[in-house]
Amino acid sequence: MGSVSLKIGDGTARFKRATLCSSAVNVLMLFSVLTTNLFALYAFTYSPKQHLNNPLLHHPHKNISLITEQISLIMREIDSSQRKLAKMEKELLGYDTLDLSRPNLANELKLFLQHHQLPLGKDSRTGITEMVASVGHSCEKSADLLSQYMSYKVSGPCPDDWSLAQKLILKGCEPLPRRRCFAKTVPKARSKNDFVIDDVLAMGNGGIRIGFDIGGGSGTFAARMAERNVTVITNTLNIDAPYSEFIAARGLFPLFLSLDHRFPFYDNVFDLVHATSGLDVGGKPEKLEFLMFDIDRVLRAGGLFWLDNFYCANDEKKRALTRLIERFGYKKLKWVVGEKVDAAGSGKPEIYLSAVLQKPVRV
Template structure:
């Protein structure tokens, strides 16, 4: 009876109803009604020549009436299905996913989620009749927190609640609704010009420390924030300023060696879970642009990366990457790529990486932590499903970066995406 067309990335859903089928059924209905009336008129205005002819006409009229009833039933079913599709459309667009009638729902949230009719009516190209706000479907599960996030004074200062926003994002409430307030600002005094900014220490004073345990970079550098970030905010001492140009083990690939595998075709890249942005800094030194995906988990990663003159993207791995297909020459990811949970969840991330990486582009899996042999096998099988060419592939032990002395297994690989037809 029709087909459903969904486009999840922009937060909208459209249902395209099959008008050809509906028109054919309507014509059939009209034809049957006219034919029935003609036979009825004939039966009442003319006398039958014989009994057989009369019975034939009566039988034909009865069959046509039965067809009319069947067509009417089909039309009712079509109408019922269209209503069900419209209801599904509303639910997918978020019309009824969040109960806005509750007393504790902020007025701004109600206003933002209101759908608005297009001023010129239905759009002939897309079929859309109204605009609907884009908001994550999982926001319904955190409606109280979402309402708290949207409770502010219009045109006034926003509450200092970036940590609340991040909590909502990590709960799947992504994208968050827009707000009509001014975000808290800090004077960015002491920023260095590019490219000096790539390796100059960032001042503690230009960072928002609210919601964080540490209140200085010295404090952060004394902690192991993740497997990929141990002392990663120290751009002068330690190993951060030697990463990608000096190897500490066989799993550490040098950036120039990897770029050489791309045969000069590496220009733009995407770094997933890129810590303090050092990979992007190394690429910037080589006149290549890299976007670093990060969240402020226990540290001000986004502000630090921006202070280095680099591009931070505040986005969780559960969100579909907001890029078009086949646009990046290189995707770099380390252990932060591991989203945990079921293997299918990791597969979704891997397929999205494949989507944004152009044919012939490189996927650099950098020191991916394999907690056990089974996980290493599962990861290997998953990668082989994509048919990538293995340009470099190293599995080896490495001493824990936190200096615990424990040996751990890591996988490093450079893979080239094939051309699929």
């Protein structure tokens, strides 16, 4: 069934698409009207000459009583069908399936599921007279767990019950009811090796415009720098994931190039070069030395070389890297050596080096 619009004067009368329940009622009422008309037609148009021996012929009031009785029966059937359809509709909607009178039900759950009458009465467009809570009707099957989920201190911290919430969702109780408690916030741990981008940019005295990120992964560093009006080219390879396509999809510039190749840039073009542990080319000192000279070539005088959480397997490797950097005569604006717990869960501390170095002017 579609929708029909009738233009009447300056207004428009609209007949909206009927629902499944209303369509069934309309069909039933139409059938009742047709049946009633057939009864009336039969009662008032049959020929008396053909039914002289019919006792009802001499008692027309009995015919009228019979028709009235049939009409009453049909109307009762229509009323019963309407009640059944309304009950089915409520069951499908699900908001009347939870019995709030059952014992041991959390007060917060009762308050949330309480119906609220519309302040202006019945809505003329939807026919709704009250607002009901948004909660999955399958929650009725897990009322005890739902009551446990809604047991908390109002305006206090929410209990650590994510496993309970997940269990309810897996049982089909979705969406979960709202709660009046504060979710716990987990602060992101920041070590002394993690430098703040704005602090590093401040060391460049406002002269950071373009940068180069070596081993930039998915381009997160370039995206954060773009928020600060700094253009960063990200060098990456598609190792285990299509990083280049992802970086380009973020509106950033990927450079598909291994670190064994000479950088395809002119001398002294970048204000900032950012590198992480990807700077370690296979753990070979001679390759790292060649790479450092190429980084020095593309970085302008006064530019910043940001070594971000470079992993040092041992103290000897840290000392070797330190000696290599000192050969270039960079000014140490920031130099931090710290330890982090092994991410694999072994509990052993790992050594990381973070530094911000400024390239000197060479004559």
